Amino acid sequence: MEEKSAPHVLIFPFPAQGHINQMLKLAELLCLSSIQVTFLNTHHNHKRLLQFTDIRSRFARFPGLFRLESISDGAPDDHPRPSGFTFDFSKLFNMNSIMSPDLRNLLLSNTNTTPVTCVICDGIMTFAIDVAKEFGIQTIAFRTTSTSYFWALFCLPKLIQSGHIPFPVDADMDESVLTVPGMEGFFFRRRDAPSFFNVKEVTNPALQFFVNETFNSSxxxxxxxxxxxxLEKPFLSQIRPNHFQNVYTLGPLHSLLNNLRIATTNGRDQIDFASSNHNGLWEQDRSCLTWLDSQPLKSVVYVSFGSIAVLTKSQLVEFWYGLVNSGYPFLWVKRSGGEYSGEDENIPEELREGVRKRGCIVGWAPQEEVLAHRAVGGFLTHSGWNSTLESLVAGVPMICWPHQVDQQMNSRVVGELWKIGVDMKERCDRSTVEKMVRDVMGGARREEIMRSVAEIGDVAKKAVRPAGSSYMNFEALVQDLKSGCQENC
Structure with a gap:
């Protein structure tokens, strides 16, 4: 009888922080289960991970199980990454030709380690599926977005056929979209659609890229x-019979990982683990945790618009006024290296004074720890999926200002379906910001929102405990990988 190879998984994320974050957590989960992992990054992001995180020391706990590799992304070293590169579509469209040869060479030269038995690639890096199949290697697609967004992409042909896409000129953005099965349970409007659905032509390159990658991931x-x-059963019930029979729902990944870390160490080193969750491309400023220690219980508004969003000077000023005028202390992640178009010159002195009195601004923060801090009572967020899940688990209600891609749908789910926050959408005038901050932090709606936060959070926490759906699905994934990824993966 032929002996099966030991499992060796190649994990290949899309070159953006939110994607790398999730897939590194999956890598650590697999290492905790004694599965060998090679983590493949772009040269640029590889260097930043080594510079700003403890990735080497963290994975040193798994001798012989974890290896870092990198390949070129095709952009010159002085390209204004990471925020600019992620949605430079001229680069996205050429990922296949740029990265496929290097990926192929990596798999060919993989002679000093156990052969790769499964490639887990980002769901918008589907050229990796084709390359893996050339070598007879099984593949798993990993979509780092919400399931509601993923399902909406599959529905695009029907939306085009029904006339919803492209949006008509002067379309009522609050008109409901009734042709997406599984979304009948909440009021899904045009303005809640993925950002690139709002196009003039169905041949729009951004629209075509994401939709093609979605169907190719199948x-x-x-x-x-x-x-x-x-939490996303209506959408999963559509995806499974139509596109993927085998779906591993493993979320929230950060919470599942924290549980398994504790279980495998019998509770030791929990404090060290808390500071080891940073998988980012910026240096964290942990001084904000000391500042939070000095603030009253549930009094602070945490503000972060993620790793990609770029605000105009006008938007910056309006958010700033709204936060100062709300009267609540605020911790604002003002991303180093380009979150705002333009410098902070000519900022009114009253805004700077507002920061001195009850604010704290940092370049990057340890978000999981911040959201879990006793002083944080609300989260003004761009509604990225990582941020949404982290806030949900921490029991922190959200004020959603979505920026792009899946964030419009995420914010609608938060505000309308789960009712664990408010959806501000494209509005960011100072009076709206002030009102929504007050509503979430201490207004009449807070009690109702906090009940929903507790209920939804409890569902998520149960999923990652032994016998929970995510816990059991992860065990099934590990078993499938160890059995050679035959049939099911």
């Missing part, structure tokens, strides 16, 4: 989603 034998089965 060529993988299985799908991983960072979500909770019971």
């Amino acid at each position: 060529k993988a034998s299985a799908l991983i989603l960072n979500t909770v089965e019971d």
Whole structure:
């Protein structure tokens, strides 16, 4: 009888922080389960991870199980990454030709380690599926977005056929979209659609890129989603029979990882683990945790617009006024290296004074720890999926200002379906910001929102405990990988 190879998984994320963050967590989960992992990054992001995180020392706990590799992204070293590169579509469209040869060479030269038995690639890096199949290697697609957004992409042909896409000139953005099965349970409007659905032509390059990658990802034998089965069941029930029979829902991944870390160490080193969750491309400023220690319980508004969003000077000033005028202390992540178009010159002195009195601004923060801090009572967020899940688990209500891609749908789910926050959408005038901050932090709606936060958070926490859906799905994934990824993955 032929002996099966030991499992060796190549994990290949899309070159953006939110994607790298989730897939590094999956890598650590697999290492905790004694599965060998090679983590493949672009040269640029590889250097930043080594510079700003403890990735080497963290994974040193798994001798012989974890290896870092990198390949070129095709951009010159002085390209204004990471925020600019991620949605430079001329680069996105050429990822296949740029990265496929290097990926192929890596798999060919993989002679000093156990052969790769499964490639887990980002769901918008589907050229990796084709390359893996050349070598007879099984593949799993990992979509790092919400399931509702992922399902909406599959529905695009029907939306075009029904006339919803492209949006008509002067369309009523609050008109409901009734042709997406599974979304009948909440009021899904045009303004809640993915940002690139709002196009003039269906041939729009951005629209075509994401939709093509979505359908191409179905060529993988299985799908991983960072979500909770019971929270996105209507959308999962559509994806499984139509596109993927085998779907591993493993979310919230950060919470599942924290639970397994504790379980495998019998509770030791929990404090060290808390500071080891940083998988980012910027240096964290941990001084904000000391500042939070000095603030009253549930009094602080945490503000972060993620790793990609770029605000105009006008938007910056309006948010700033709204926060100062709300009267609540605020911790604002004002991203180093380009979150705002333009310098902070000519900022009114009253705004700077507002920061001195009850604010704290940092370049990057340890977000999981911030959201779990006793002083944080609300989160003004761009509604990225990582941020949404982290806030949900921490029990912190959200004020959603979505920026792009899946964030419009995420914010609608938060505000309308789960009712664990408010959806500000494209509005960011100072009076709206002030009102929504006050509503979430201490207004009449807070009690109702906090009840929903507790209920939804409890569902997520149960999913990652032993016998929970995400816990059991992860065990099934590990078993499938150890059995050679035959049939199911």
